[in-house]
Amino acid sequence: MSKDWNFNTRAVHLEQTPDEKTRVVSEPIVPAVAYSFKDADEAAAVVSGEMEGVYYGRYGNPTTRTLEKKIAALEGAEDALGVSSGMAAISIALLAFLKHGDHVIVTKDVYGGTHKFLTNFAVRYGIEAEFVDCTDVDAIEKAILPNTKAIYIETPSNPGLCLIDIEAVSNISRAHGLPLIIDNTFMTPCLQTPLDLGADVVIHSATKYLNGHGDAIAGFVCADQEMIQRMHKDFMGDLGQPLNAWESFLILRGIKTLGIRVEKHCENAQKVAEFLENHPLVEQVYYPGLASHPQHALAKRQMRGMGGIVSFEIKGGVEEGKKFISLLELAMISFSLGDPETLVQHPASMTHSSIPEDELKFFGISKGLIRLSVGLEDAVDIIADIEQALIKLPVKV
Numbered sequence: 001m002s003k004d005w006n007f008n009t010r011a012v013h014l015e016q017t018p019d020e021k022t023r024v025v026s027e028p029i030v031p032a033v034a035y036s037f038k039d040a041d042e043a044a045a046v047v048s049g050e051m052e053g054v055y056y057g058r059y060g061n062p063t064t065r066t067l068e069k070k071i072a073a074l075e076g077a078e079d080a081l082g083v084s085s086g087m088a089a090i091s092i093a094l095l096a097f098l099k100h101g102d103h104v105i106v107t108k109d110v111y112g113g114t115h116k117f118l119t120n121f122a123v124r125y126g127i128e129a130e131f132v133d134c135t136d137v138d139a140i141e142k143a144i145l146p147n148t149k150a151i152y153i154e155t156p157s158n159p160g161l162c163l164i165d166i167e168a169v170s171n172i173s174r175a176h177g178l179p180l181i182i183d184n185t186f187m188t189p190c191l192q193t194p195l196d197l198g199a200d201v202v203i204h205s206a207t208k209y210l211n212g213h214g215d216a217i218a219g220f221v222c223a224d225q226e227m228i229q230r231m232h233k234d235f236m237g238d239l240g241q242p243l244n245a246w247e248s249f250l251i252l253r254g255i256k257t258l259g260i261r262v263e264k265h266c267e268n269a270q271k272v273a274e275f276l277e278n279h280p281l282v283e284q285v286y287y288p289g290l291a292s293h294p295q296h297a298l299a300k301r302q303m304r305g306m307g308g309i310v311s312f313e314i315k316g317g318v319e320e321g322k323k324f325i326s327l328l329e330l331a332m333i334s335f336s337l338g339d340p341e342t343l344v345q346h347p348a349s350m351t352h353s354s355i356p357e358d359e360l361k362f363f364g365i366s367k368g369l370i371r372l373s374v375g376l377e378d379a380v381d382i383i384a385d386i387e388q389a390l391i392k393l394p395v396k397v
């Protein structure tokens with residue numbers, strides 16, 4: 001396979017060749033749980049990881065294995081592990097590095113589910129998470145303790161679209177011998193490859209753009225082979241969080257159009273952000289593609305596109321924000337993102353509702369903030385929908 005291929009060619013072809021027995025071009029779905037071996041030595045080699053193969057459904061699946069290899073190749077990782085959700089990937093990656101008594105530095109405006117896992121679940125097992133403004137590299141350095149075992153970031157953040165300089169943070173993590181874990185869900189390998197910038201582990205909720213059709217839940221961890229093997233055997237298998245063949249097939253299909261979908265998401269999001277920025281009823285727009293975004297220069301340096309998520313605040317505040325999303329006719333109120341449909345949500349009462357109200361500000365979430373996952377419809381229709389909802393609001397300029 002040519003290493004010189006560009007993204008779309010790689011997304012279609014990498015790790016996928018016609019099945020030798022049937023010559024089918026699209027990946028076969030293998031639902032089997034049990035696999036047989038030609039002799040006892042082969043069984044022992046596969047189970048120990050010395051030989052590539054699948055031995056029991058809780059520890060992997062051939063359709064999933066093709067997808068793992070494709071995602072690893074696109075991220076530039078040695079290997080990848082497919083699991084049952086983005087949260088399974090996040091929890092497995094964190095638990096693989098942390099044990100009782102350890103401390104982890106986490107970017108302050110992390111995904112709500114990750115925040116809940118760390119403050120509600122991990123804390124019960126003696127793991128301490130410290131939420132730090134990771135846009136400030138000095139603050140990260142100051143937060144490192146003798147028992148710090150990892151640094152965990154997300155860029156751009158959800159839903160504030162705040163950026164973190166991956167290379168700058170990786171310089172610190174390397175200097176202290178700490179693994180840097182990055183949730184790359186918003187960008188996908190199409191727009192950002194954190195391992196090239198010095199990160200050690202990349203996480204995905206494949207539920208979002210990687211699959212891209214809102215019909216599969218899955219997560220991936222990308223890292224070096226030794227770490228993936230450990231996560232595979234000691235965490236995914238023991239916790240029982242494998243990814244099944246059907247979801248893997250859907251994501252393999254979705255990834256073939258990842259590049260062209262992401263390009264359209266970015267193009268539409270840019271148009272929507274520019275419209276919102278010029279609307280008198282909109283207080284503030286957060287989108288890295290706008291020249292007004294405080295980290296626009298970093299976005300251009302670190303990302304190959306600005307992504308499909310636009311966050312903004314309506315004049316008036318929380319009630320007007322909630323009324324606005326209820327008035328939308330094309331965009332649907334939904335918790336997810338990265339789908340063909342434009343999806344809208346109110347983080348304070350939806351995705352980030354587990355964060356106490358008085359802490360929301362620290363996480364960069366105002367109570368009136370709205371997050372829009374700009375879909376693949378025609379941009380003029382998305383904008384017309386937003387405009388008709390804004391006109392109906394009682395707020396006047």
Ligand SMILES: Cc1ncc(COP(=O)(O)O)c(C=O)c1O
Nearest residue numbers: 085086087111158185205207218
């Ligand atoms: C940035 C980010 N990471 C992780 C997740 C969790 O993914 P999943 O719902 O697949 O568990 C989400 C879900 O919204 C997310 O937005």
